[in-house]
Amino acid sequence: xxxxxxxxxxxxxxxxxxxxxxxxxxxxxxxxxxxxxxxxxxxxxxxxxxxxxxxxxxxxxxxxxxxxxxxxxxxxxxxxxxxxxxxxxxxxxxxxxxxxxxxxxxxxxxxxxxxxxxxxxxxxxxxxxxxxxxxxx
Numbered sequence: 001x002x003x004x005x006x007x008x009x010x011x012x013x014x015x016x017x018x019x020x021x022x023x024x025x026x027x028x029x030x031x032x033x034x035x036x037x038x039x040x041x042x043x044x045x046x047x048x049x050x051x052x053x054x055x056x057x058x059x060x061x062x063x064x065x066x067x068x069x070x071x072x073x074x075x076x077x078x079x080x081x082x083x084x085x086x087x088x089x090x091x092x093x094x095x096x097x098x099x100x101x102x103x104x105x106x107x108x109x110x111x112x113x114x115x116x117x118x119x120x121x122x123x124x125x126x127x128x129x130x131x132x133x134x135x136x137x
Contacts, residue, residue, distance in 0.1 A: 012124030037136015049096030
């Protein structure tokens with residue numbers, strides 16, 4: 001089995017931001033030379049997430065609104081007693097999850113017709129990273 005590991009670094013301009021990773025991940029699959037296998041895309045921070053969904057602006061706003069309803073930004077989290085103000089970001093990360101595994105078939109990401117890979121930042125404006133690990137033959 002062959003592998004390729006790369007780290008993507010982000011420092012978002014906003015506290016909350018969505019970054020489309022599909023083309024970057026596809027490029028790393030090509031770079032790996034792996035024809036059959038899988039690629040893991042994982043946020044290496046507890047206030048960010050990675051998910052697969054449609055790249056449509058209305059849906060993006062629906063996702064942000066849904067997450068805000070389930071884990072609203074605010075001063076009332078017990079976590080804030082530690083001096084932090086990002087309790088909502090930790091909960092949002094749990095809802096979105098921190099990683100995805102995508103099949104690689106014939107040397108390409110094997111995504112559905114509308115599927116795209118996204119990095120979701122919930123507590124940004126500082127340096128964070130994502131690991132991309134391509135594995136297979």
